[in-house]
Amino acid sequence: MENILQLNDVSKSYGGKRALNQVSLQLGPGKIIGLLGSNGSGKSTIMKLAAGLIHPASGTIQVDGKPVGLETKKITSFMPDRPLTENWMRVEDALLFYQEFYADFDKTKAEDMLGFMKLNKRDRVRALSKGMNERLQLTLTLSRNAKLYLLDEPIGGVDPVARTKILDAIVNYYNEESSLIVSTHLVRDIERIFDEVVFIRDGDIVLHDEVENIRLKHGKGIDEMFKEVFGE
């Protein structure tokens, strides 16, 4: 089957500082993939490249076999680490905004998810707590019928209850034919929802394997492995 995301020798720097070092990566369809690394390792850079928000200095990136561009943006649903909604909006406005913007937005799914997330349509986005705001962003992102979902730090900075709810929502609403990439440095809470993980450190990929393989081969979980690889 065609890879849903493919990076070939991709490099990227910000103001002379290398963010990615000739990274090559192939991710298959129908999977939940963890992109794991500490802050500044290059996780967000990969997410933004895949979403077409930034461009590589060298190398190529393909989504579903096509070079990243207008066509691939139609099938890629990206949840940035900062909200896309405006402060004046109510939850219902945010839904409308997405509906008008994306042809693949599934209103029924969004309404269903709002209920699941215990979000009220009349609530103002400004008044939402950090955890509730993350829930809204996730609802908007997963309500698109995309082939590739990119969630950049969806559980960063939210309390354990909201975290559980967000993980529940991912498992419940994720569509099995698509792929979902989650970048995070919080591994322990989330490792059981992954098929595969990619460890990235200082712009290099240091490990890419199926999680059950890692457990079989090393007799340890992803969190343990993460500490071993990233421990100082």
Next chain:
Amino acid sequence: MTIEFDNNLPIYLQIMNYIKKEIITGKLKAGDKIPAVRELASELQINPNTIQRTFQELEREQIVETKRGLGRYVTSEESKIMEIKKEMASDLLGRFIHGMQELGFANHDIVNIVSKAVEEKDNE
């Protein structure tokens, strides 16, 4: 269903063992329907593909059978269930004997200790 997972061991093996235990203890009976992949995945907060793999392995071991369009069911063959029971008992015994040997007990001592413990348990 609640399982205390150990993240350091393959999750699909842990779910397999859990389902086998449910069958042996009679909580899941021969011919009972097994939850759908999606249902179990969200209940346990586990990747759906991991659940899928669990069921495939259970099918391979003929503990679970798929009826087309109806879902998955616990095998209706009682002999298969007895087999799992024996298998799990032998695992448990193996680990016990190994542990006792490591503590320095000779085989006949182990037998004596076990029969004594069983007797005491009966008298309780």
